[in-house]
Amino acid sequence: MARADVRRVVSRGAGLAPATASLAALAAVMLLAVGVGSVHVPPAALLSALADGLTGHLHGTVDTIVWQLRLPRVVLAALVGAALSLAGGAFQGVFRNPLADPYLLGAASGAGFGAAVVLVFAGAVPWLARLGVPLAAFGCALATVAVVTLLARRGSQLPSVALILAGVVVGSSLSAATSFLMLASRDRAAGILSWLLGSFAFASWARLLPVAALLVPSVVAILGAARALDVLQLGEESAAQLGVPVAAVRLALLAAATLATAAAVSVAGVIGFVGLVVPHAVRLAFGAGHRRLLPLAGLWGALFMVLADLFARTVVAPAEIPVGVITALVGGPFFLALLRRQQR
Amino acid sequence: MAKRAAFLVILLLAFQAALATSYPLTVKDELGGSLTLTHAPRRIVSMIPSDTETVCALGACGSLVGVDALSDWPKRVTSLPQLGNANAPDLEALVALKPDLVLTDEYSGLAPRLRNLGLPVYAGTPQTFDQALTFFGTLGRLLDRQSEAAVLRGRVEGQVAAVAAKVAGSSEPSVFVELDPTPYSVGPASYLGTLLAKAGGRNIVGAGMGEYPQVDPEYVVKQDPEVVLLMDAPYGESVAKAEARPGWSTLRAVEDGRVLALDRQQVDMLSRAGPRMGDAVVLLARLLHPGHF
Numbered sequence: 001m002a003r004a005d006v007r008r009v010v011s012r013g014a015g016l017a018p019a020t021a022s023l024a025a026l027a028a029v030m031l032l033a034v035g036v037g038s039v040h041v042p043p044a045a046l047l048s049a050l051a052d053g054l055t056g057h058l059h060g061t062v063d064t065i066v067w068q069l070r071l072p073r074v075v076l077a078a079l080v081g082a083a084l085s086l087a088g089g090a091f092q093g094v095f096r097n098p099l100a101d102p103y104l105l106g107a108a109s110g111a112g113f114g115a116a117v118v119l120v121f122a123g124a125v126p127w128l129a130r131l132g133v134p135l136a137a138f139g140c141a142l143a144t145v146a147v148v149t150l151l152a153r154r155g156s157q158l159p160s161v162a163l164i165l166a167g168v169v170v171g172s173s174l175s176a177a178t179s180f181l182m183l184a185s186r187d188r189a190a191g192i193l194s195w196l197l198g199s200f201a202f203a204s205w206a207r208l209l210p211v212a213a214l215l216v217p218s219v220v221a222i223l224g225a226a227r228a229l230d231v232l233q234l235g236e237e238s239a240a241q242l243g244v245p246v247a248a249v250r251l252a253l254l255a256a257a258t259l260a261t262a263a264a265v266s267v268a269g270v271i272g273f274v275g276l277v278v279p280h281a282v283r284l285a286f287g288a289g290h291r292r293l294l295p296l297a298g299l300w301g302a303l304f305m306v307l308a309d310l311f312a313r314t315v316v317a318p319a320e321i322p323v324g325v326i327t328a329l330v331g332g333p334f335f336l337a338l339l340r341r342q343q344r
Numbered sequence: 345m346a347k348r349a350a351f352l353v354i355l356l357l358a359f360q361a362a363l364a365t366s367y368p369l370t371v372k373d374e375l376g377g378s379l380t381l382t383h384a385p386r387r388i389v390s391m392i393p394s395d396t397e398t399v400c401a402l403g404a405c406g407s408l409v410g411v412d413a414l415s416d417w418p419k420r421v422t423s424l425p426q427l428g429n430a431n432a433p434d435l436e437a438l439v440a441l442k443p444d445l446v447l448t449d450e451y452s453g454l455a456p457r458l459r460n461l462g463l464p465v466y467a468g469t470p471q472t473f474d475q476a477l478t479f480f481g482t483l484g485r486l487l488d489r490q491s492e493a494a495v496l497r498g499r500v501e502g503q504v505a506a507v508a509a510k511v512a513g514s515s516e517p518s519v520f521v522e523l524d525p526t527p528y529s530v531g532p533a534s535y536l537g538t539l540l541a542k543a544g545g546r547n548i549v550g551a552g553m554g555e556y557p558q559v560d561p562e563y564v565v566k567q568d569p570e571v572v573l574l575m576d577a578p579y580g581e582s583v584a585k586a587e588a589r590p591g592w593s594t595l596r597a598v599e600d601g602r603v604l605a606l607d608r609q610q611v612d613m614l615s616r617a618g619p620r621m622g623d624a625v626v627l628l629a630r631l632l633h634p635g636h637f
């Protein structure tokens with residue numbers, strides 16, 4: 001007990017150290033992920049390829065592989081991991097519910113439904129499907145959360161229980177509709193399923209930029225609300241007495257987290273577990289204060305996703321495992337182990 | 345005599361020259377994308393099994409440097425690097441092979457990705473018998489194998505004409521083609537439906553039912569086909585299982601022992617619109633009209 005207390009005090013004191021260490025770990029893992037693939041690239045060639053890219057002069061196949069195939073994929077995985085993890089941390093804080101995740105309000109089932117509709121009805125037109133799937137996924141994710149919010153509204157109030165219930169119900173209905181679409185058009189079922197399980201295989205700089213443009217402001221907004229989230233943990237009434245505009249903060253956080261989730265889902269599909277597990281793991285390791293929790297959750301979400309994608313594309317190379325399967329398989333046991341250690 | 349031989353040689357050379365491709369060659373593919381070749385491709389990647397077969401049938405097998413995982417004919421291509429499939433390609437390995445021509449389909453989305461990477465791509469693979477005949481010529485032009493393409497087309501058309509001559513006048517047996525036991529079948533407009541008609545078979549699936557319809561099991565019993573082709577036999581279905589289905593014991597095909605299980609090689613041959621189309625029609629005709637062969 002005494003040791004735990006000491007650790008908590010020490011970790012509260014050292015604010016920069018964990019952040020720097022996490023950032024260094026993320027950079028190392030990203031470098032590793034860019035270095036490993038189905039084509040062997042020696043470290044020296046990797047560094048010169050990275051240098052070539054920075055100076056804007058790509059030449060040779062190694063440069064193409066590193067800069068056009070691997071780097072956008074690794075950066076996208078990091079962005080999506082950070083976004084989902086931050087959104088999960090925000091949802092958990094807003095609802096003061098440890099089981100909350102970025103998909104709590106139906107963003108995943110909405111996105112899945114939108115993608116399935118496009119794949120079923122426009123799947124035969126390649127360019128339409130390519131453009132339509134991310135747009136429909138993004139639009140339907142936002143629309144679903146908006147509907148859930150409207151359903152849960154009681155006058156000017158937005159009770160947490162009503163929100164969660166409405167999210168579960170609307171989500172289940174949309175998942176059922178997606179299942180129906182898959183059964184009704186069996187030749188598209190495989191495409192829909194692989195989208196639902198998530199993948200970074202289609203990463204490119206062109207796909208990455210719009211997502212980054214959506215993610216950056218949402219991430220900044222979530223990070224900016226960290227102190228308000230801390231106060232919110234005291235309870236809504238206490239927070240209001242302390243001068244926090246509770247309703248506005250909650251709405252802004254939900255909007256930012258939903259925007260981040262929708263952007264992530266639209267480009268990578270539905271990748272589960274990251275948004276639930278990583279914030280918890282960071283909370284257990286570094287403490288519960290949101291000003292530390294949120295940035296670290298972003299960094300470790302990115303690191304976890306880059307590693308998961310590295311496994312996804314190397315374990316059975318040249319075939320790939322859907323990255324969502326990896327995050328669930330690895331994330332679950334890791335999380336349980338962490339919980340047990342904490343209880344001891 | 346020698347003069348005549350010399351004349352023939354000159355004629356042959358002139359004929360060949362007329363059929364030679366001149367590079368640089370620019371063509372549009374099925375997606376409307378533009379492809380420019382500066383020389384006859386020497387490092388070809390094929391991501392479609394039927395395209396692999398056509399490249400080899402044109403005598404350019406030696407120029408293939410990589411194929412998709414399902415390409416298995418002719419045998420020698422199985423020793424080439426495998427690059428996944430068009431839907432889940434091993435892009436890194438593909439790029440590392442430095443291909444000067446990649447052949448792929450127009451649906452998987454692989455072509456635009458390769459084009460973004462600056463690779464020369466031809467997107468478009470034949471789905472029908474007639475498209476395949478045309479594609480022989482297209483590929484012949486790309487690879488500077490135009491006389492080989494003409495010969496290949498002539499051989500396939502000759503095989504089909506010979507089958508037509510043999511089965512002409514004999515009654516066409518009614519056929520149920522089973523793709524999987526749920527049961528999915530093929531319509532007359534599908535690729536396999538076309539082959540069936542050329543082999544002198546009458547498809548029990550009507551044109552109005554679509555190209556790859558799921559049919560009512562009762563419909564099969566009611567149509568009482570004379571021959572059943574089990575295309576799903578390599579994937580777990582068997583003659584015994586099929587014959588034990590409700591209502592099948594009195595089918596003509598069952599009574600006559602004409603529920604036929606096809607093996608993997610035969611199913612592949614019947615599914616790929618490529619150089620073995622003629623062989624596929626001959627195979628079907630042998631199964632449907634055993635007395636004529």
